Amino acid sequence: MIEARGLTKRYGDRVAVDGISFRIEPGHVTGFLGPNGAGKSTTMRMIVGLTRPTSGAVTVAGQRYAELRSPLTTVGALLDAKAVHTGRTAYHHLLGLAATHGIPKARVLEVIEQTGLEAVAGKRVKGFSLGMGQRLGIAAALLGDPQVLLFDEPVNGLDPEGVRWVRNFARYLASEGRTVFLSSHLMSEVALTADHVIVIGKGSILADAPVADFVAGAGRQAVRVRTDRASELAELLGRSGATIASEQAGVLEISGLEAADIAASAAAAGIVLLELTPLATSLEDAYMALTDDAVEYRTSAVPAEVAR
C-alpha cells in the first residue's frame, strides 16, 4: 500500500505537486493519469525518496522509502527506462542491483527470462531500443519480488506487442495481490489496464475513483431526444429538474434524467419520440473535461470537423 498525505513539492515559485493525499490499495492496478507536467513523475520520485517533498509525506507499507529495511523487496520501481549505465550490459546492471540486497544470481536470470531479455542480456545497454530499455527497467523492478510496483509511463516507446505485454503483466501482478501504481498520460492505456484511477493536473488531484465511476461521474451523462413537439417536452421535463440544451430544432440534449424516465414522461403526455439515445461519455471525454484547465502546454484548438 502507498499512502500520501499533504504531499507537496515546490521548485522555487513553481508548485509541481500541491498538497496531494491518496491511498493506493493492493490487489488493483491504479492508474495515475495526467497531462505532461502535471506532477506524475515528481510524485513517483518522491515515493522512492529520490526527490525530497517540500512538505507532507508519502509512505510505502507504512514507512518512508529511506527507512525501509529492504527497499528492493518492498518496492519495485520503473522510474524511467534510462536509469541504467549505457556502458554496462543488461545482465551486469541487474547483477549489480541484485548484489546490494544479496539477491541470488538465479533470480537475475529469472527476471531476464520473465521480461524476454534473454537474447540481449549480454549486450551493452547503449544499443537498446526504447522498448528493450523499458523491459530492462521492469526486470529491475521485479528483482526483489516486491509487493508494491511503480511504473512511470511503462508503455512509452513500446511496440503494440510490448504494450499488450505490459498491460497483461500489470494486471497479472495485481491479481497476485500486489499494489500496482502505473502512470500514463494516455487515457486509453489507463482505461484498458487500471481498475482505479487518480487524475492529476497542475499538481492537484482532480479525481480519485474506480475507472467506471470516473467515466460516469466526471463527464456529462446526457440523452438525445428527437421529437416534433420539442418545446412542449422541454417544458415538461424542465419541471422535473432536468437540464435541457438544444442545438438543433426538434433535438434536445437532456441531462439529469434517465432515458426510461424521459420516455415515460413523454408517453404520459402523449408525445411521440422519434429518437431516444443515451450519450455515453468516454474516459477520454471525462479526462479532457477534467484536465482542460490543468493542461500545462496547450496546443491551439483544431476545428472540430477536421479533428473528426
Place this chain on the structure above:
Amino acid sequence: MSATTMNRPAARPATELRPTFPRLARSEWIKLRSLRSTVLTAGLTIGIMGAFAALFAWALTAFPDDAPTSAGVVVVGYPIAQLAIAVLGVLVITGEYATGSIRSTLAAEPRRLRVVAGKGLVLALAAFVVSVLSIGISAVVAIPVLQANGVEVLFEADDIRALVGTVLYLTVSSLFAYGIGLLVKNSAAAITTVVGILFILPIIVQIIAMTTRIEWIMDAYSYLPAPAGSAVAGSSTVGLSELDPWTGFAIFCGYTVALLVAGTFAFARRDD
C-alpha cells in the same frame, strides 16, 4: 523451553534479502568492473607508467654518466598516469549521473552516505591494486635494463619510499578526483576541473612565480595539491619538491579529505 528462549526473536537467516555494507561494496565492484571505461583507465595508468619507465631507463643507458640511479626512477610516469587514474575516480560517480543510473543506485540503497562510502572504498581498493601493478611493471621493465647496462640502481630507504609513495599518491589521486566528481556531477566538467587543478594550476603558478619573483607565490607553489602530493614520489633522480615527502603527502591527503567531505555533503543534500 524457557520463556526467555521463546521470546527471543527468530534468528534472521543469513540469506535475508536486504542491503548491507558488504553487499553494497560487492555491488559497486560488479558495477566498476563491468564498464569498459574502468578497463581503459586502469590499462592506461599501467601502460603509461610502464612506458615512461622503459623510456627513461633506455635514455639513462643510452647516455650513461657514471652516477648511480635511484630505484625511484621507475615512477617517472606518475604525473601523466595520475590523470588516467583520476579519470577513473571521476567517472565512478559522474558516469552514474550522465546515464541516470544513479536513480537505480539510490533506489536500491537510499542511504546516501553509504553509497558514497561504498563507491569510495571500492575505488580506493581498485586504484591501489592498479597502482601496485603500475609500479611492479615499471620496475620489471626498467630495472633489469639499467642493471644489464651497468647502471647502479640504489634501493635505499628513500628509494623504496618513492616506490611506496607513488602507489599511495596514485591511489589518493583517484579519491581526490572522486571528491571533485561528487561535487561537480558532470563528467566533462569534473575531468576538466581535475586536470586544471592537478596539471594546469601548478604550471600557471610556476610561470607567475618565475616572472614576478614574488616570494610568497614561489612558496605557495609547493603547497598546491599536485606539487605537495608528488613530494612523496620524489627521489634523487625524480622530482624536486621543497617539502618533506610525508609532509607533502599529508597536505595532499588533507585536500582530498576536504573534497570528499564537501562532495559527500553536496551529494547527501542533492535532490535527485
